[in-house]
Amino acid sequence: MAATRTRNRLMDEQAAVTSLAALAQGMRLRIFRALVGAGPQGLTPGALAATLDVPGSTLSFHLKELMHAGLVSQERDGRNLIYRPSLERMNALMGYLTAHCCQATDGATCDVASPPGCTTC
Numbered sequence: 001m002a003a004t005r006t007r008n009r010l011m012d013e014q015a016a017v018t019s020l021a022a023l024a025q026g027m028r029l030r031i032f033r034a035l036v037g038a039g040p041q042g043l044t045p046g047a048l049a050a051t052l053d054v055p056g057s058t059l060s061f062h063l064k065e066l067m068h069a070g071l072v073s074q075e076r077d078g079r080n081l082i083y084r085p086s087l088e089r090m091n092a093l094m095g096y097l098t099a100h101c102c103q104a105t106d107g108a109t110c111d112v113a114s115p116p117g118c119t120t121c
Helices: 002-010 013-023 026-041 045-052 056-068 087-098
Strands: 072-077 080-085
Touching (some): 013 056, 013 087, 026 045, 026 056, 026 072, 026 087, 045 056, 045 080, 056 072
Antiparallel strands (some): 072 080
8 A cells, every 4th residue: 555655646637638648659769668668778760750750840749749748858968869768757647647546346356467678666
């Protein structure tokens, strides 16, 4: 129960709504999934555009929305920009969504698992 309370402090309802709204668009969801797949090292806009076959202007628009929602961060590395997923924010959202899992049952526990092989999530 203490873990549930800790997870809830990481994200409130409005932050969850903002995150879910950002991910409720197909291209933004694909961008976020590509960044999560890349892990903490992130990707450059060029690598993202090539991977997703999306024009740079479209990519820029959607990355800005994901950054506004706190799901993606941007860092300059010399002449390159690096976009990284906020795994902490993603995990807080997952914690928020699963915080009340199985409370209406007869004591059964929910098995909320991380993706197979994920060591950074």
